[in-house]
Structure formats: C-alpha cells, structure tokens
Amino acid sequence: MPPYDDWNKIDDEEDEELQDLSIYEGKRDVILFCIDCSPSMLELYDDPVYEDAKTCHLFTALDAAMQIEKKKVIVGPNDSVGILLFNTSRKSDLTRAQGSEIKRNTYIYQPISMMSAPKIQELMQLLEAAREDPSELRKEFPPLEGKRVPMGDVFTSCNWVLRDGAPKVASKRVFLITDEADPHSGPGSRQLITSARTTLIDLTQAGVSVEPFFISTPDKPFNVDLFYSSVLLPNTLAEDEDLETDPSVLPESISISRIEDLLSQMRFHEIPKRAQSSIPFHLAEGFTIGVKGYGLVTKQTKGTYKYFVDMGDRMEVVTSRTVYVDEDREAEVERNKIVYGMDLGATAASRGEEEEESSAPSVGRAGKNGQRVFYTADEVKAFTTLGLEPGIKLLGFKDRSELLFEDNVKHSYFIYPDEMAYSGSKRTFSALLKSMLKKDKIGLVLSLNRRNSSPSFCALVPQAEKADEGGWNDPAGFHLIPLPFADDIRAAPIEEACRASDKLKKSARAWIDKLSVKNGAYPPDSYPNPALAFHNAQLQASAFREEYDPESFDDLTEPKYEMIYKRAGQLIKSWKEDLAHDESANMVVATTGSKRKADVNVDEAEIRSKHEAGALGKLRVDQLKDFLKSKGIAISGKKADLVDRVSGWLDTN
CATH class of the missing domain: 3.40.50.410 (von Willebrand factor, type A domain)
Incomplete structure (x- = not known):
C-alpha cells in the first residue's frame, strides 16, 4: 500500500481531466x-x-x-x-x-x-x-x-x-x-x-x-x-461595441521592424498556450461564466527518455504500462480493488503485528487499536476535494492594499474568459476586470482547479493590458493567487544584526546601479539553463550525425567579467576599502551551538562481532530495532525479545 505521502498521487488514468480536451x-x-x-x-x-x-x-x-x-x-x-x-x-x-x-x-x-x-x-x-x-x-x-x-x-x-x-x-x-x-x-x-x-x-x-x-x-x-x-480576428477583451467603433484590432507593434528579430519573435510564440484547466466561474447564484487557467511559470527539464526493443531489422519504441501485482497470489490486481491507508509508524505497526493472528484488518471506517483503516480511491479523492465540484466561487472583494507580499507563497494561475463554455463570458469578464481596476479592489474566491486537487482560498488580482515597443507584454486578465493557511507562514526569528553605515550603503549603491539589468526586465529566453543547453546541443549533433566540440559551447549565464570590471571595477574596489575600514566588519555575532543527535546506525559487522562475543545485550534498544527493521523482522517486544530475534537471524544467516 502506498504511504500517506502518496495519497495525492493516485493515478488518474480513468479520471476525467479538467483540461479542455478539444x-x-x-x-x-x-x-x-x-x-x-x-x-x-x-x-x-x-x-x-x-x-x-x-x-x-x-x-x-x-x-x-x-x-x-x-x-x-x-x-x-x-x-x-x-x-x-x-x-x-x-x-x-x-x-x-x-x-x-x-x-x-x-x-x-x-x-x-x-x-x-x-x-x-x-x-x-x-x-x-x-x-x-x-x-x-x-x-x-x-x-x-x-x-x-x-x-x-x-x-x-x-x-x-x-x-x-x-x-x-x-x-x-x-x-x-x-x-x-x-x-x-x-x-x-x-x-x-x-x-x-x-x-x-x-x-x-x-x-x-x-x-x-x-x-x-x-x-x-x-x-x-x-x-x-479587417481580416484577422480580434484577440483582446474589448467589447463588441468597441470593435464596431474601432475596427483596428491589431496594434502596430506586431510588425517586425528588424528582420533579424524574426527568430526571437517566433521563439516567443513557439510554445503553444495550453490551458491547465477549463472550469466555471460562479459570480453569484445562477450567474456563471467560463474561464481557462494558464500556468505562468514552468520548470524546463530534459525530454523523457524512451525504451526501444530490437526487432532484428528495426527498432521499435516499447509501450510501457503500470501493473499492480498481489505478492501472495502473484496475480494482477484490478485497479478498482486497490485500497489506500496511512502508515501509522513503528509503534502502532508493532502493536498491529501482535494482534495480527487474532483478527485481520477489515476494510472500513473503524478498526481495532493499532490497525490501519483503508479507503478506496474515490473516498480518498472525496477527502481532498471536500466534496466540491471543480470551479471558482466569488466570495467577496477587498482593498488591494490588504493583499500582503508574504501572501504569495505559490505560483499564481492566470485566468482568461472561455467564450466556448458560456456565451457572454468575455463581456462579463471584461466588465468585472474594468470595475475592479477602477475601484482598486481584489477578489476573494474559493477555487478548485482539478478533481484530484484540494480546494483553496485565492486572491483574484486584476491586471490591465500593458503594451511596450516590442509587442503585447502583459495581457488583460486575473491572477489567481493561492492564499496561505495559518501554518504556511511562520514568523522569522528576530536577532540582532549589524547595520551598515550610510557611507557604506552609498558606496555599495554606486556599483550596484552600474550592474543593474536594463529596464528592470529579465528575459529568460536569452539565458537558457546551461546544463539543458549543453545536453540539447549534444543531442542535436547526434541527431544530425555531426561531431560536437564541447569547447564550442557558450554558457550565456556565465558572468561577463571584463564588462563588469570595465563598468564597476573601480567602484567595487572603493567599496571594499570602505568595508575594510568600517567598524561593523570586525563585529562577530555570538551563536549558540546546537545539540547533535546521537548516531543510531550500527553496521552488520559490528553486530556480528557482538554476537560472537555474547555481548548483544550491550547494544541499545534503538540500535537493535534499527537492525531488525533493515532485515524486515518485527521490532515489537522487550529488549530480551529483540536480542533473541537478532541472535536467531545471525545464526541462520
């Protein structure tokens, strides 16, 4: 049975996904x-x-x-x-x-x-x-x-x-x-x-x-x-009346003024915008629109590897599938018959082993003391969703100032109207967005994005459309920010620290300003992950049967030391001199040492030597239990029982 940590990882091959399957x-x-x-x-x-x-x-x-x-x-x-x-x-x-x-x-x-x-x-x-x-x-x-x-x-x-x-x-x-x-x-x-x-x-x-x-x-x-x-379809949140009065729905900024920028523009549009969820947005009782949710931050990883089988004259991709097997019967188990339970730990497990002969654990809501309670996959999903259907429910509004910086502890979702789900969604969505921007308000909603996820309270933060010279930078829509629970935020310990002097701050600000990113923007496409880029470059050379020279790889994330020295070398030297002469540089903050936990692990050779010398009783209980647990032997009982089990296993092995 999977442990408690895996309850939220139930395979959902037969589950109805909340993505639009169009x-x-x-x-x-x-x-x-x-x-x-x-x-x-x-x-x-x-x-x-x-x-x-x-x-x-x-x-x-x-x-x-x-x-x-x-x-x-x-x-x-x-x-x-x-x-x-x-x-x-x-x-x-x-x-x-x-x-x-x-x-x-x-x-x-x-x-x-x-x-x-x-x-x-x-x-x-x-x-x-x-x-x-x-x-x-x-x-x-x-x-x-x-x-x-x-x-x-x-x-x-x-x-x-x-x-x-x-x-x-x-x-x-x-x-x-x-x-x-x-x-x-x-x-x-x-x-x-x-x-x-x-x-x-x-x-x-x-x-x-x-x-x-x-x-x-x-x-x-x-x-x-x-x-x-007049030909290309509008892609904004403008209302129909606005489109009739202003037929120009395409900005001039989509034109590429430099042909050399064509590839960079294509790379910006290369990844398709796939919705992670398509759910209803309940604004009031009987008042619902459709929205799609998009993830703004995605971790880029290596491509998934595949297994191939040699068919003699050709290589074919292996089709893999997951099968659950009953170890006792050595037969495949049907998915709907698998139940899930929480691991109760060593103490409760040992108590359960003592009572195993008297009564077997029953699948139900209650069990004897020390026994695990099991649930079906549908029941586990009902626990996580609290019986709610996927969707977003508007609870109310707050001033934007009440949303604190530390409230954003997870990646937000960006929601956009889905006209295909409910007619009039775009118009209603646009009206709500404009009204919240005008009044400087945020929304408070209860959100459940997928059937196999947990509901959470979220802040609905409006975002106006923002354009720059290079094209549409920020689209109009709402950011769905999951709000933390009370135990998600803990107060940081307040300790005394050294404060830099005004002269030292001014000296540091001088070289920091020289090395700041232009316009305060960081284009992630311009600085790819060097490990992934190196891996993909080798794959590309292998695919095209070309020789790859590792020395030719250019790590774009490597600092440009010559440029740094040219721009701020003297300023950094001046800052170091000021730092060396500052009184706070010689101050040391006293810290208390932490108590180190005793080492429990004992290797098998040492236990054998104790067994041969007849000194197994000198080992601690936790050391004996740790050894028995590593061998898959019960750890219940007193110390004398543990010594007998260790001695019996060493005699037979």
Whole structure:
C-alpha cells in the first residue's frame, strides 16, 4: 500500500481531466509556416552578419523555420512542422495530388509531418546553397509576377494542409510571414477582404490559430490598417461595441521592424498556450461564466527518455504500462480493488503485528487499536476535494492594499474568459476586470482547479493590458493567487544584526546601479539553463550525425567579467576599502551551538562481532530495532525479545 505521502498521487488514468480536451489544448503541437514568396520578399540586400554577402527576407524566414525545426526535434519530437509558400509560380505533383482545394500559386515545400533529421537537413542544404548563390531561392521558388494570390485562397490551402497532415488532437497554428500590408489594393478589394475573413473564420473553427509576423522596413513600412486589421480576428477583451467603433484590432507593434528579430519573435510564440484547466466561474447564484487557467511559470527539464526493443531489422519504441501485482497470489490486481491507508509508524505497526493472528484488518471506517483503516480511491479523492465540484466561487472583494507580499507563497494561475463554455463570458469578464481596476479592489474566491486537487482560498488580482515597443507584454486578465493557511507562514526569528553605515550603503549603491539589468526586465529566453543547453546541443549533433566540440559551447549565464570590471571595477574596489575600514566588519555575532543527535546506525559487522562475543545485550534498544527493521523482522517486544530475534537471524544467516 502506498504511504500517506502518496495519497495525492493516485493515478488518474480513468479520471476525467479538467483540461479542455478539444483540439486547442492537445498534447502535440503543429506549426505550419506560411511564407510569402513575392518579389519584395526575394529582393536582395546586404547581409547584416556576413560581409560581402547578400540575403533576402525569404532566406531569413526559412532560416528561422529551420532553427525552430532543429529545436523541435530535441524538445518536441512528437510535434509536427510544415512549410507552405504562396505567391510563387512553382508547381509540384504533391500539390495536385492533395486535391483541388490546394489553390494555385501555393506550393507545399514540406508537408505536415513529425520532426526528423533528413527533413531538416534538406532545408539546411537549400539554405547553404542560397548563401553561396543568393539567386538560388529565386530559381527554386520563382515569384508570381504582376498579381498576388488572394489571402482567402492562402487560408483555404492552409486549412487543407493541416486537415490532411495534422493529428486531430493537437494545437494547430499558422505562422504567417509577409511584408505586403495591402495584398488586395486593386478593384474588388472589398470582396477579397470578405472572402479572406470568411475563410479565416473557417480555419479558426477547425481549431487553427493564425499568428502573424509582419516584416516592416524603412523603405516599405507595414500598416496593418490597410488590410489585416479587417481580416484577422480580434484577440483582446474589448467589447463588441468597441470593435464596431474601432475596427483596428491589431496594434502596430506586431510588425517586425528588424528582420533579424524574426527568430526571437517566433521563439516567443513557439510554445503553444495550453490551458491547465477549463472550469466555471460562479459570480453569484445562477450567474456563471467560463474561464481557462494558464500556468505562468514552468520548470524546463530534459525530454523523457524512451525504451526501444530490437526487432532484428528495426527498432521499435516499447509501450510501457503500470501493473499492480498481489505478492501472495502473484496475480494482477484490478485497479478498482486497490485500497489506500496511512502508515501509522513503528509503534502502532508493532502493536498491529501482535494482534495480527487474532483478527485481520477489515476494510472500513473503524478498526481495532493499532490497525490501519483503508479507503478506496474515490473516498480518498472525496477527502481532498471536500466534496466540491471543480470551479471558482466569488466570495467577496477587498482593498488591494490588504493583499500582503508574504501572501504569495505559490505560483499564481492566470485566468482568461472561455467564450466556448458560456456565451457572454468575455463581456462579463471584461466588465468585472474594468470595475475592479477602477475601484482598486481584489477578489476573494474559493477555487478548485482539478478533481484530484484540494480546494483553496485565492486572491483574484486584476491586471490591465500593458503594451511596450516590442509587442503585447502583459495581457488583460486575473491572477489567481493561492492564499496561505495559518501554518504556511511562520514568523522569522528576530536577532540582532549589524547595520551598515550610510557611507557604506552609498558606496555599495554606486556599483550596484552600474550592474543593474536594463529596464528592470529579465528575459529568460536569452539565458537558457546551461546544463539543458549543453545536453540539447549534444543531442542535436547526434541527431544530425555531426561531431560536437564541447569547447564550442557558450554558457550565456556565465558572468561577463571584463564588462563588469570595465563598468564597476573601480567602484567595487572603493567599496571594499570602505568595508575594510568600517567598524561593523570586525563585529562577530555570538551563536549558540546546537545539540547533535546521537548516531543510531550500527553496521552488520559490528553486530556480528557482538554476537560472537555474547555481548548483544550491550547494544541499545534503538540500535537493535534499527537492525531488525533493515532485515524486515518485527521490532515489537522487550529488549530480551529483540536480542533473541537478532541472535536467531545471525545464526541462520
């Protein structure tokens, strides 16, 4: 039976998960790069990295797609990626074989498929050839001259490519890359805009989201109001009336002013936003909206390893499953017959062994003194959830000033309205958010996010939408902060400490200001975990059958000592001198020693020597029990009983 600590870790294979099982939050990720091949995308300009070299926007887009694929093959081998080019006159048999819905002047360079090294190497070879001969891409993908493919046809082709190649349960996204702000500027533009928006709605209803990457240059600025603000669907909490008065729902900041930033922007959108929970939000009796919960902090770990079996001519992945076996009958136990109980410790266990012969433990709510009480999995889950159904219940409001810093002891969840669950959720959610921001209030709620979790009181903290020059930084929504129980926060011991003088503080502040992070922001993507990065670099070299040089690894978290010395070297020296002459530097805080616990462990060789000398009685009771417990022998009874058991085991072994 599992110990008490494992009660909250009951396998929930048959449990109804609280995640939305729709195609929006699938475990797999599918990305279709939809790249424009118009003449402006193939126009050559000086490469900003390599001297005496030419490049183009299409090369940069394909290179960014290749970098994403190389990363996916390590961190997401089950994900799928494809590349669709439009506004090109190249034709392929694959396009005709896919069906008539793959529109003309759209070319499938890479169909939707799982990551593989040969697939990425093919793209790498194309980019190498294009780097040596800048006109290679124009030869490979000749642009469509004099006209453009209607965006409605582009979205239709994307729909069919994803429908035929992507798994049904997956998060499907289209990365749209173009530098043309007004693709339908001629006659009939209104009809083309309507057609594009209609086909985009069809694409969205099929579970596909479109994430644009608009390339803007000084010579050709990108104005989203010309076309895309009327086509792409809104992604804000604005109410319907606001959208009618202001049709521009896309900010100018989504345009990429520097083509070199394309890869960094893609990496920001690379990880799909999967909801951890989809639950109702009860605002009052009979007044409910739907919300989705998202985790803001995730620990990045190494990919899960797999077992393979050699089939002779091929290697296949081993399918693993967990089976519980009864040791006495040596037979598999059905999951619904497994019961759970709490470990009562050595004393109670020993008392239970003495009474084991008289009466066996019964499965129920009460047992004899010293015996464990067992419960079914459903009963254990009822204990953890207190009989509540998953959801969030609004209890009231408080002033924001009443939320203390030390109340945030766990990672918060970010909740966002779910219009698919309850109609009108977005409008109601937006009204509540605006009202709480205006009155500077926070909410107090009772939350149960999943069926196998415990309910907790949480603070509902509103967050207004905040934008910066690089794009939408903070979306509008609520932070759900679990509030601590009384025993979660303990007062720190108050001890006397040395206080630095004002001169020493000023001296330290001088060099700290010189080494502070710009804008007070820390971009985690810019400083990856060096252990994971080193591990992934070796995996990548192994996947592409390349030699890996460990000396070439660059640890981005390593401090830049030369820059530190250049900026604050003299200031740090001055601070050290002030610290050496400060009176508090020579003060020592007296501390009391702690009592060390006696060592109980005794090795088997020493006990054997005591046994041979007939001196087992000189050992302490706790030492005898510790030895018997390590051998799986009962530890009940007096010291003489313990000595007899130890002696009997040593005689037979």
